[in-house]
Amino acid sequence: MSDTNAANPLVSARGLCKGYGKGRARVEVLRGLDLHVNKGEFLAVMGPSGCGKSTLLHVLGLMTAPDAGSVCFDGVAAPARAGGRTAIRRDRIGFVFQRFNLIGVLSARANVAISLRVRGRRDDGLAGELFERLGLSEVAARKPGQLSIGEQQRVAVVRALAHRPDLLLADEPTGNLDSANATGLLDVFREINRQGQTIVMITHSPEAAQAAGRIVCMRDGKLFDHNP
Amino acid sequence: MAYLPLANILHHKLRTALSVLGIGIGICMLVTLTGLTRGSLFDSATRWEQIDADLLIYPDVWDKDVVTMAGVGVEDKLGQNILARHGDLVERVVPVFLWRLEMAGQVHLSAGVDAADWSMLTRLEAPGDGRLFAPRASWKQYKLDLEKRQFPAGRPEEAAIETDRPGDLEEYGWTEMVIDSRLARAGKYRVGQFVTTANHRWKIVGIAPAGGMARIYLPRQIAQHLFGNSEALSTMFFVKLRPGVDAETARRALAAPRVQVAPISQYRSALKEKWGVMFLYVDAVNALALLIAFLFIMITLHTMVLERTREIAILKANGAGAFFLVRQVLAESFLLTTSGTAVGLALSAAARWAINTYRPLLTVTIEWQWIVTAAAAGAAGALLSAMYPAWRAARVDMTEALTFE
Numbered sequence: 001m002s003d004t005n006a007a008n009p010l011v012s013a014r015g016l017c018k019g020y021g022k023g024r025a026r027v028e029v030l031r032g033l034d035l036h037v038n039k040g041e042f043l044a045v046m047g048p049s050g051c052g053k054s055t056l057l058h059v060l061g062l063m064t065a066p067d068a069g070s071v072c073f074d075g076v077a078a079p080a081r082a083g084g085r086t087a088i089r090r091d092r093i094g095f096v097f098q099r100f101n102l103i104g105v106l107s108a109r110a111n112v113a114i115s116l117r118v119r120g121r122r123d124d125g126l127a128g129e130l131f132e133r134l135g136l137s138e139v140a141a142r143k144p145g146q147l148s149i150g151e152q153q154r155v156a157v158v159r160a161l162a163h164r165p166d167l168l169l170a171d172e173p174t175g176n177l178d179s180a181n182a183t184g185l186l187d188v189f190r191e192i193n194r195q196g197q198t199i200v201m202i203t204h205s206p207e208a209a210q211a212a213g214r215i216v217c218m219r220d221g222k223l224f225d226h227n228p
Numbered sequence: 229m230a231y232l233p234l235a236n237i238l239h240h241k242l243r244t245a246l247s248v249l250g251i252g253i254g255i256c257m258l259v260t261l262t263g264l265t266r267g268s269l270f271d272s273a274t275r276w277e278q279i280d281a282d283l284l285i286y287p288d289v290w291d292k293d294v295v296t297m298a299g300v301g302v303e304d305k306l307g308q309n310i311l312a313r314h315g316d317l318v319e320r321v322v323p324v325f326l327w328r329l330e331m332a333g334q335v336h337l338s339a340g341v342d343a344a345d346w347s348m349l350t351r352l353e354a355p356g357d358g359r360l361f362a363p364r365a366s367w368k369q370y371k372l373d374l375e376k377r378q379f380p381a382g383r384p385e386e387a388a389i390e391t392d393r394p395g396d397l398e399e400y401g402w403t404e405m406v407i408d409s410r411l412a413r414a415g416k417y418r419v420g421q422f423v424t425t426a427n428h429r430w431k432i433v434g435i436a437p438a439g440g441m442a443r444i445y446l447p448r449q450i451a452q453h454l455f456g457n458s459e460a461l462s463t464m465f466f467v468k469l470r471p472g473v474d475a476e477t478a479r480r481a482l483a484a485p486r487v488q489v490a491p492i493s494q495y496r497s498a499l500k501e502k503w504g505v506m507f508l509y510v511d512a513v514n515a516l517a518l519l520i521a522f523l524f525i526m527i528t529l530h531t532m533v534l535e536r537t538r539e540i541a542i543l544k545a546n547g548a549g550a551f552f553l554v555r556q557v558l559a560e561s562f563l564l565t566t567s568g569t570a571v572g573l574a575l576s577a578a579a580r581w582a583i584n585t586y587r588p589l590l591t592v593t594i595e596w597q598w599i600v601t602a603a604a605a606g607a608a609g610a611l612l613s614a615m616y617p618a619w620r621a622a623r624v625d626m627t628e629a630l631t632f633e
Binding site: 054055058061063064083086087089090091095097101103104105106110114115118119159171 | 232235236238239240538539541542543544545546547548549552626627630
């Protein structure tokens, strides 16, 4: 079964195939997967560990090219060249990871600043606003090691949003959070989604998935509609 | 602080300190060893070049060995002849008897000179401390006095006058010497002190500022007598030309059998020619030290890249291209090597001070040329040692790094 929700797609993936390894050790992770994510949608992708959720996220985020199939971003096919994919990733996509992946030697504010710098953007004030909104203003000068787990994840969210991406990709964003922090983060996601932010969230938590407007399940390298 | 390379350097303090020290030692070796070998070797050339003379005359058999010559070389009367025949060209001919004397645990060039010529050789009016040696009488008169004293009834034809008795030499001031301030500092010598060298006791009567042609000055006749067995032979002549006389023209005019006439600058070029191979050796050691220092940097940066694979993957996920990542590694390398070069130059200055203070007979000359060379070596080393780690950083597989987080 394939995803057919294609009213106003920001990202469209068709026939995605992706595998790892060679010969008999090769594992096919994505097997002809189709997915459409509409603008302003909050999509949760669920599935058991190892089913290929993260690989799907990496392909959608143009971090890796599929072995077969195509990804269109805003109606335009993603370039085959790594440089072209990097440009789209830099300008239009934001990532939040399970382990936050903040740079330990930089303060929270500098983590966001370097992300903007990488993208060749100037801080237009959104970063400060997000720090304020997510209750991080007081700790913005601290390094990740001096922040709580929840604060680190919120900093990662600020970093992912500060350049106003069209698409926010989140890979198990609540995986390392306690329930209070997870709820807080999902509230943030819901709020920014209400303001128009498109979000694709990978999760194996049914509770987290409930925050999304649509849930799809992944099994054997393909997607299935979630039927509770 | 959004400047990642600087933040990394400040965060990993021990690693940074060791890297900077490693480079610093390499740079310090380059500057100090070069300054020490060239400085010490060319110190004598520099001192000879300040002599108020234009030409050297020495036995032609010495050729390039002019830099090591000592003992008898030319007849004093040749100097008188030159002055008599070429008075239109030559203002002054100064005979010097060179010998090597051991003082303060080291062998030094000593110059037997006439008191009247000392100023020309040192460009000083008088020693800063004490006085110039001043034999009470000429060597001829000294011998006559001794003859009368030793043979009051007349000297038998077969009897020889004993001219080397310490009491006599001292009484007449023949065993007085002037040394330079660096030798005085090295041996903790002072004016009025007696020292024993070359089997004779000498009295230090003056200490002159360093920079003159030799470290030790003796009366020329005693040097000729003790070390040359002749009071008529000197080692070489320094020739001062009359104002306006072309040195090359004079050099050709003064040419004579069995002697070589050369400009004083010949001394430096002869030094270079004779000891040039030593510079090759020193430069090779310096290059090796720098190579090791930069290999150290490469290993450090490579380890940094391996340690921070996930961080690099995050930057790539955020859109950092290969150029950005390469720039980060190069910038970190440049920061480390720039700091290392600065530390190396500071260490070199400290080493020079320590050498000048504790080994005053050695000369360390730190020239701009070598500072620029050190800075260029630092920049080149930064670039070369960062290339492979930078390449590795640019090739980090972000999906792999993030998948196995």
